[in-house]
Amino acid sequence: MQATLTTQRTITLEELDVLLAVRRAGEISRAELQAQLGLSRATVAAIVSQLVVRGILSEAGIGDSEGGRRPQLFAINGGFGYIVGVDVGATSIDIALADFNNQILERYAEAADVRDEPEALLGRIATLIEQVVDRHFAHPEQILAIGIGVPGPVNFEDGVLIAPPLMPQWESFSIRDFMRRRFPSASVTVDNDVNVMAIGEATTGAGQGVENFLYIKIGTGIGCGIISHSEIYRGRDGAAGDVGHICIDYNGPICHCGNAGCLEIMAAGPAIAMRGREVAESGKSPFLARRLAENHGELTATDVGDAAKAGDRAANEIVNLTGKMIGGMLATLVNFFNPQVIYIGGGVSNIGNRLLSAIHQAVLRRSTSLATRHLRIEFSPLGADAGITGAISLASEHLFEVVT
Amino acid sequence: MQATLTTQRTITLEELDVLLAVRRAGEISRAELQAQLGLSRATVAAIVSQLVVRGILSEAGIGDSEGGRRPQLFAINGGFGYIVGVDVGATSIDIALADFNNQILERYAEAADVRDEPEALLGRIATLIEQVVDRHFAHPEQILAIGIGVPGPVNFEDGVLIAPPLMPQWESFSIRDFMRRRFPSASVTVDNDVNVMAIGEATTGAGQGVENFLYIKIGTGIGCGIISHSEIYRGRDGAAGDVGHICIDYNGPICHCGNAGCLEIMAAGPAIAMRGREVAESGKSPFLARRLAENHGELTATDVGDAAKAGDRAANEIVNLTGKMIGGMLATLVNFFNPQVIYIGGGVSNIGNRLLSAIHQAVLRRSTSLATRHLRIEFSPLGADAGITGAISLASEHLFEVVT
Numbered sequence: 117m118q119a120t121l122t123t124q125r126t127i128t129l130e131e132l133d134v135l136l137a138v139r140r141a142g143e144i145s146r147a148e149l150q151a152q153l154g155l156s157r158a159t160v161a162a163i164v165s166q167l168v169v170r171g172i173l174s175e176a177g178i179g180d181s182e183g184g185r186r187p188q189l190f191a192i193n194g195g196f197g198y199i200v201g202v203d204v205g206a207t208s209i210d211i212a213l214a215d216f217n218n219q220i221l222e223r224y225a226e227a228a229d230v231r232d233e234p235e236a237l238l239g240r241i242a243t244l245i246e247q248v249v250d251r252h253f254a255h256p257e258q259i260l261a262i263g264i265g266v267p268g269p270v271n272f273e274d275g276v277l278i279a280p281p282l283m284p285q286w287e288s289f290s291i292r293d294f295m296r297r298r299f300p301s302a303s304v305t306v307d308n309d310v311n312v313m314a315i316g317e318a319t320t321g322a323g324q325g326v327e328n329f330l331y332i333k334i335g336t337g338i339g340c341g342i343i344s345h346s347e348i349y350r351g352r353d354g355a356a357g358d359v360g361h362i363c364i365d366y367n368g369p370i371c372h373c374g375n376a377g378c379l380e381i382m383a384a385g386p387a388i389a390m391r392g393r394e395v396a397e398s399g400k401s402p403f404l405a406r407r408l409a410e411n412h413g414e415l416t417a418t419d420v421g422d423a424a425k426a427g428d429r430a431a432n433e434i435v436n437l438t439g440k441m442i443g444g445m446l447a448t449l450v451n452f453f454n455p456q457v458i459y460i461g462g463g464v465s466n467i468g469n470r471l472l473s474a475i476h477q478a479v480l481r482r483s484t485s486l487a488t489r490h491l492r493i494e495f496s497p498l499g500a501d502a503g504i505t506g507a508i509s510l511a512s513e514h515l516f517e518v519v520t
Numbered sequence: 521m522q523a524t525l526t527t528q529r530t531i532t533l534e535e536l537d538v539l540l541a542v543r544r545a546g547e548i549s550r551a552e553l554q555a556q557l558g559l560s561r562a563t564v565a566a567i568v569s570q571l572v573v574r575g576i577l578s579e580a581g582i583g584d585s586e587g588g589r590r591p592q593l594f595a596i597n598g599g600f601g602y603i604v605g606v607d608v609g610a611t612s613i614d615i616a617l618a619d620f621n622n623q624i625l626e627r628y629a630e631a632a633d634v635r636d637e638p639e640a641l642l643g644r645i646a647t648l649i650e651q652v653v654d655r656h657f658a659h660p661e662q663i664l665a666i667g668i669g670v671p672g673p674v675n676f677e678d679g680v681l682i683a684p685p686l687m688p689q690w691e692s693f694s695i696r697d698f699m700r701r702r703f704p705s706a707s708v709t710v711d712n713d714v715n716v717m718a719i720g721e722a723t724t725g726a727g728q729g730v731e732n733f734l735y736i737k738i739g740t741g742i743g744c745g746i747i748s749h750s751e752i753y754r755g756r757d758g759a760a761g762d763v764g765h766i767c768i769d770y771n772g773p774i775c776h777c778g779n780a781g782c783l784e785i786m787a788a789g790p791a792i793a794m795r796g797r798e799v800a801e802s803g804k805s806p807f808l809a810r811r812l813a814e815n816h817g818e819l820t821a822t823d824v825g826d827a828a829k830a831g832d833r834a835a836n837e838i839v840n841l842t843g844k845m846i847g848g849m850l851a852t853l854v855n856f857f858n859p860q861v862i863y864i865g866g867g868v869s870n871i872g873n874r875l876l877s878a879i880h881q882a883v884l885r886r887s888t889s890l891a892t893r894h895l896r897i898e899f900s901p902l903g904a905d906a907g908i909t910g911a912i913s914l915a916s917e918h919l920f921e922v923v924t
Binding site: 128129130154269278279327328340342344345347349350351352353354355356357358359361362363373375444445447448449451452453454455456482484485486487489490491 | 532533534558673682683731732744746748749751753754755756757758759760761762763765766767777779848849851852853855856857858859860886888889890891893894895
């Protein structure tokens with residue numbers, strides 16, 4: 117991979133349109149670009165040669181003839197530089213190094229505690245990035261862009277977490293500025309983890325070409341990424357998709373946010389684990405009683421899922437109840453948003469089809485028939501990779517500053 | 521107003537961009553267009569003269585100098601042709617004739633019953649349009665575009681109402697084809713009434729420049745128009761915003777849709793009127809008992825609003841309860857969508873500030889503090905005019921077919 121000049125970070129809107137069209141197509145001719153973008157032949161030719169000179173595009177093969185000479189095809193120059201994706205979970209960090217084609221070259225993950233000081237956690241991430249780049253005999257200056265997903269609402273313009281319930285020490289801390297100091301050559305983009313997952317499905321997964329969909333992550337919390345008009349939707353304050361704190365029972369238990377009966381406190385991973393412990397201790401679930409003993413008194417949502425898969429009746433009831441609560445909330449969102457697809461991801465989704473079917477049933481029961489006529493609800497095909505691929509896409513989308 | 525050639529209905533994307541920029545600005549110079557749109561000087565000059573030749577733009581005054589010669593300004597040529605807006609309510613039709621500048625020249629409204637056969641109602645609308653055009657010494661062929669808002673979900677591509685609960689006879693009937701046969705020169709665009717109201721606020725009202733907001737119409741039913749990424753959002757099936765059938769009480773009364781406890785059956789106009797009748801008959805509200813007698817046994821939501829304004833305690837409780845139910849549903853939408861503004865419109869909004877304040881309180885109580893940090897909830901400034909101005913904007917936006 118060649119060293120590249122990364123100082124010129126501006127691009128015109130038309131150049132960006134061409135770049136994105138090439139990214140979508142893989143390989144494309146000037147004539148096809150012209151047709152797709154409604155630009156003149158001369159404009160396309162000028163932009164393409166400029167992007168080739170800058171090393172952003174490269175000549176690919178020769179395409180099929182459409183009547184005349186067989187056309188030169190162009191592609192993204194994967195060697196233009198590196199893109200790094202980072203997925204910060206509540207208990208782990210996941211890092212990927214990709215080329216400029218967004219092709220992942222290497223991945224690395226390790227356990228981490230997001231409640232740590234931001235300097236410590238981000239410092240560790242920076243070190244890991246340097247190590248992975250080093251293993252590819254490259255220099256940190258060749259990193260063009262870093263995209264980071266974090267578990268909390270993000271002020272997207274500033275790259276700062278806002279009022280993060282899981283990470284109080286991160287309030288007002290600029291993740292972007294920290295990473296920029298460590299990697300001055302890279303543009304740094306920070307977004308909420310579920311937004312990043314939705315971007316992953318939208319750009320490289322099953323959501324490609326789907327104009328609107330929801331991505332629901334069910335894990336320690338419950339969050340939602342929203343794609344509307346084919347773009348990620350963040351809302352006024354970066355708080356869009358904070359569905360974990362939608363009230364589903366005014367008389368429900370008190371959530372860590374201070375309100376009663378939030379979806380998250382009643383249906384996310386910890387609630388499932390707590391219900392599992394109850395049926396283990398009361399003797400209603402022999403499977404979970406055994407698992408509890410084996411795990412030295414610890415029980416997780418995954419254990420409840422395992423029990424349900426093994427046919428344990430009490431565990432099945434927990435899964436059904438969970439699906440009913442999540443599906444009831446989704447029924448409201450379906451009436452409001454009429455999405456084309458709802459992708460379900462996050463650790464709890466590993467519980468499997470019984471959960472999906474309970475969610476589906478609850479949505480069908482309480483949404484209008486028109487809004488569910490074409491609705492698909494399915495597990496995120498990218499699954500655990502949605503975050504990291506989304507972080508890379510996010511980074512590469514915000515690599516250039518558009519000038520007019 | 522001069523007769524114009526209305527056959528050429530195609531426009532390039534760049535021409536449309538220029539047209540929309542002129543519409544937004546009112547009057548604008550070539551240099552400003554160039555700066556705003558990132559087009560070259562030559563391209564802007566060519567497009568502007570082409571649009572002037574076609575009669576779409578006209579030369580306006582001379583602008584202030586920015587260093588050199590004082591620039592020629594351009595504006596929309598109001599005389600290019602007529603735009604018609606139609607707002608079909610459950611019990612009324614409202615028609616406006618506008619020039620190509622979207623300036624309303626005349627309005628006309630009359631009572632109508634939307635449950636009538638579509639041919640009868642649309643035939644009446646067509647006749648009214650012909651009459652209003654005639655009063656302006658113009659010909660129907662000068663109508664360039666007709667925009668129509670109808671009270672039900674619309675398949676926007678086809679201009680057909682889908683599963684309209686209020687208007688069963690309209691199922692599969694193409695409103696667009698009917699109007700096209702009567703006005704062959706006009707492009708016809710049909711949308712849901714609340715979407716049209718949201719478009720009204722977005723294009724000519726307080727919503728100008730607001731990237732995302734909700735428009736809630738509270739009348740015989742309850743619906744919501746959604747602006748996201750500065751554009752109307754219709755969802756997969758044109759069903760987005762159907763918030764009237766969101767469940768707010770699993771044990772609530774049965775709605776006409778067949779489900780229990782829909783917001784609409786519990787908090788829209790008829791529910792308010794029914795509660796008003798109860799307190800009138802039980803003697804809890806002397807004001808409403810009197811009104812009921814005066815109105816020969818009829819009572820409406822407006823009567824309940826009047827009673828509340830007069831300080832009637834039972835009526836105030838009804839208004840508070842209504843606001844609490846609507847606000848509870850909105851709290852969910854605020855967590856999900858994090859809108860910048862919620863505009864409240866529709867007949868029931870005339871009940872006034874007590875309703876608004878009850879809605880506000882319920883939203884603040886159950887939304888996250890981040891999502892409400894900048895949220896404004898206010899009555900639609902355009903009010904009863906939102907539908908008709910939105911219909912005109914809708915029509916003028918879909919006047920041209922974009923070619924590349």
